[in-house]
Amino acid sequence: MSLKYQEIIKSIDNCPLENEDGTVALYRYVNKPFLKTDFEPQAVIRKPKFSKDCNGWGLSTFKSTKSAHAILNCMPKFMRKKFNAVAKMEVANKDGVKYQTSGDINHYTYFPNDSIDLFSKFVIEDE
Template sequence: MELKFQEKINKIDDCPANNESGDKNLYRFILSVPMNSDSFKPHSLIYKPKFDNICIAWGLSTYDSLKSANEALQNLPKKTREKFTAIAVSKITDEDGIKYSTKNKKHYTFFPKKEVNLLTKFVLVNQDGE
C-alpha cells in the first residue's frame, strides 16, 4: 500500500506505527466551503520543515465523532479556530489507508493511500451530524 508522502514517511522509523482495521467514520476540520485541497494538507507541509521527522505530522488529524471534533475545535486557540469554517466526515475503510487512534482515544491519525481523492471521499456535515 503506497501512502501519500510515502517517501517522507519511509524516512521515519516505525511510521505509521499501527493500523486499526475495519470501517470508521472520521471527522476533520475544513478550511473552506466548498472544500479544497488546503483542508487536507498534513502539518508537515503546513509547518515545514518543523515537523518533517514527526510521524503523525504526515497523516491527517481526524476525530471519531462530530461531538469529539467540535470539542477539539473549541479547545483550539481562537486565532486557529477561526481558520476553520466547517467539519467534514468520511467512512474510512481499510482500502483507503492507515488509521490509528492516538493517546487521546477520540483522535485518529489517518494516512491516506496515494490514489485516494480526499475531496470526494469527505463530505460536509451539518451540526446535527448528518
Template sequence: MKLKFQENIDKIKNCPSQNEKGEMNLFRCVESEISEKSFVPQAVLLKPKYQDMCIAWGISVFNSFDSANQMLKNLSKNKRNNYSKIARGIINDSHGIKHGGNNKKHYTFFPTEEFNILENFEVVNRND
C-alpha cells in the first residue's frame, strides 16, 4: 500500500509505527466548503519545520464528533473563521493507516495515494 507523501515518510525511521485495524468513523475540522485544502498535512503547510516528524505527514482526525468539536472550540478565533465545520469519514484498512497515539481520542490518518478525500469525507452536524 503506497501512501500519499510516501517518499517523505520513507525518510523517517519506523514511520508510521502502528496501524489500528478495522473500520472507523473519523472526524476532522474543515473549512465551511469541504475541499482538499482542509486535508493538507502540517509537514506540507509548514515546510521545513515538521519535515522530520512522522505524524506531520498524516492528517489529524478524531474518533468522535465531540472530540473534533472540542478541538474546534480550542482553535484561535482566526483559525475558527477558516475551519468552522466538522467532517466525518468512514475509514477502513484499504484507505490507509490509522495511527493512534497516547490520546485515544486522536488519530493520525495516512491516506493511500488512491484515497479520494472528497468522496470519503462529508460535513456533518451533531445529529448525524
C-alpha cells in the first residue's frame, strides 16, 4: 500500500511503525466546514520543523471523542479559532497505517493511504 507522502516517509528510518490490525475509530479536531489544512500533517504545515520526524508525516488523531474534545478545549484561544469541531473515521487496514503514539494511550498517528479521500471518510460529529 502506498501512503500519502510515501517518498518522504520511506526516507525516515522505521517509519511508519507497525500497523495496528483491525478497524479503529479515530477522532480528529477539524473545522466545520472542512478546510484543506484539516488533513495535512504537521510536517507540511510547519515546515521544516517536523520534516525528519516520522509522526510529523502522519495525522494526529485520538482514540475517543472525549480525548479529542479535551485537547480542543485546552488549546490557546488563537488555536481554537482554527478548529471548531471533532470528526470521526472508522480506519480499516486498507485505509492506511495507524498506531498508538508512544506514551499516550489516547493518541494515535494515522498515515492515510495515497488514494483515500479523507474529506468523505471523516464525518463531523454532532455537537
